[in-house]
Amino acid sequence: MHGRGTDLHLDPAFGRDAKLFGFFAHEGSHVVDDLKLISNGYNKKGNITHLESEQRAYSLENRVLETEVMRTNPDWQSKKAIQKFLLTKPDLYPTLGNPILEPKAIPEMKKR
Numbered sequence: 001m002h003g004r005g006t007d008l009h010l011d012p013a014f015g016r017d018a019k020l021f022g023f024f025a026h027e028g029s030h031v032v033d034d035l036k037l038i039s040n041g042y043n044k045k046g047n048i049t050h051l052e053s054e055q056r057a058y059s060l061e062n063r064v065l066e067t068e069v070m071r072t073n074p075d076w077q078s079k080k081a082i083q084k085f086l087l088t089k090p091d092l093y094p095t096l097g098n099p100i101l102e103p104k105a106i107p108e109m110k111k112r
């Protein structure tokens, strides 16, 4: 999801289980972001940028690594580091500045 595909991006030294747990945490973080946007009707405040969503996802993935293998990825230590990391992969993350949904695609919900 979100341009990441099936590439786990991790150093093999992190180990297979840690990679998998990190992968699920990462993708789960995107699911949480998407749910915040669409649950209870569309909440425009939840329409964060892909950059923000990736920063949350990589930050969580890094915390999983820290817990599982007591190592972290230096590229994912802070929002700034994650942004720098993402900018080195424009092919994977071409639309970082865009919101998750085009604002036009968000239906106006009637207030009850």
Ligand SMILES: [Zn+2]
Pocket (backbone or CB within 6 Å): 001, 002, 004, 026, 030, 053, 054, 057
């Ligand atoms: Zn992601």
